[in-house]
Amino acid sequence: MSKTIKRxxxxxxxxxxxxxxxxxxxxxxxxxxxxxxxxxxSSGEKRQYxxxxxxxxxxxxxxxxxxxxHGFAEWPAHQAQISRWNDLADEQGFIVVYPSGxxxxxxxxxxxxxxxxxDPELDIKFISDLxxxxxxxxxxxxxxxxxxxLSNGGGMSYLLACKMADRIAAxxxxxGAYTYPPNLCKPSRPVPLIAFHGDADPVVPYFGxxxxxxxxxxxxxxxxxxxxxxxxxxxxxxxxxxxxEISGTTWSECNQGADVTFYTIAGGGHSWPGGEPIPAWIVGxxxxxxxxxxxxxxxxxxxxxK
Numbered sequence: 087m088s089k090t091i092k093r094x095x096x097x098x099x100x101x102x103x104x105x106x107x108x109x110x111x112x113x114x115x116x117x118x119x120x121x122x123x124x125x126x127x128s129s130g131e132k133r134q135y136x137x138x139x140x141x142x143x144x145x146x147x148x149x150x151x152x153x154x155x156h157g158f159a160e161w162p163a164h165q166a167q168i169s170r171w172n173d174l175a176d177e178q179g180f181i182v183v184y185p186s187g188x189x190x191x192x193x194x195x196x197x198x199x200x201x202x203x204x205d206p207e208l209d210i211k212f213i214s215d216l217x218x219x220x221x222x223x224x225x226x227x228x229x230x231x232x233x234x235x236l237s238n239g240g241g242m243s244y245l246l247a248c249k250m251a252d253r254i255a256a257x258x259x260x261x262g263a264y265t266y267p268p269n270l271c272k273p274s275r276p277v278p279l280i281a282f283h284g285d286a287d288p289v290v291p292y293f294g295x296x297x298x299x300x301x302x303x304x305x306x307x308x309x310x311x312x313x314x315x316x317x318x319x320x321x322x323x324x325x326x327x328x329x330x331e332i333s334g335t336t337w338s339e340c341n342q343g344a345d346v347t348f349y350t351i352a353g354g355g356h357s358w359p360g361g362e363p364i365p366a367w368i369v370g371x372x373x374x375x376x377x378x379x380x381x382x383x384x385x386x387x388x389x390x391x392k
Contacts, residue, residue, distance in 0.1 A: 243262070263304065276342050
């Protein structure tokens with residue numbers, strides 16, 4: 087980024103506010119670099135996605151599918167860029183798909199509130215239709231379909247666990263915006279979960295409540311994780327030893343092996359740990375102390391659909 091452009095952005099930030107400017111910048115970037123390579127019609131809507139199939143793919147071998155979901159005001163190619171799932175897919179031999187949200191800025195309909203625009207069922211149906219389409223074109227292992235996402239995309243992964251537990255083996259979330267009401271979440275089976283959240287996240291606060299960007303009553307993240315472990319009837323709680331800025335909790339001996347793992351990143355912002363940083367003045371620090379993508383995949387490997 088040139089010094090002139092940076093000065094312009096800083097000037098605009100002082101006039102518009104960081105949250106609004108963030109949306110504008112990502113919106114402009116989306117128009118310039120958005121890339122998708124697949125479409126389908128779901129519930130009468132034309133939907134898009136970005137698909138990555140490793141060169142090692144063998145039609146004769148059932149292959150895991152990872153669904154990685156972008157955040158609010160982001161897009162599939164950006165999710166691929168910051169998470170680096172494609173690199174791991176090439177190394178480990180799984181397929182990864184990045185579905186695209188709707189509207190502008192792009193988002194997922196995850197609140198489930200009567201006064202909120204958009205029906206969550208439309209996005210749930212889209213993901214189901216996307217799985218069906220990919221399963222018709224590739225040898226997808228139905229027991230190893232996983233969902234993960236950033237922010238609003240993490241909230242969408244949670245929604246999939248609530249509504250599609252019969253198809254989604256496990257979910258992962260980074261800086262998740264868990265806005266779907268817990269009383270409406272009734273999964274057909276316990277769903278394993280691995281999550282990461284920075285305690286200095288300025289967008290989806292670790293300690294709950296509204297943020298500088300959204301007047302939304304976000305939950306207190308540690309309590310939300312404990313509630314998911316309770317939902318999964320986990321019997322054992324263990325602390326992950328502090329390692330620099332990384333600490334956490336694991337819940338095990340859960341119903342149907344649906345373990346829960348939660349990593350806290352001290353000083354971490356609204357970003358993907360171990361991934362490509364988003365500008366710190368927008369989202370805070372991007373920790374490189376843990377590789378969320380690789381750790382998430384290791385968790386997924388141990389939690390196929392039973």
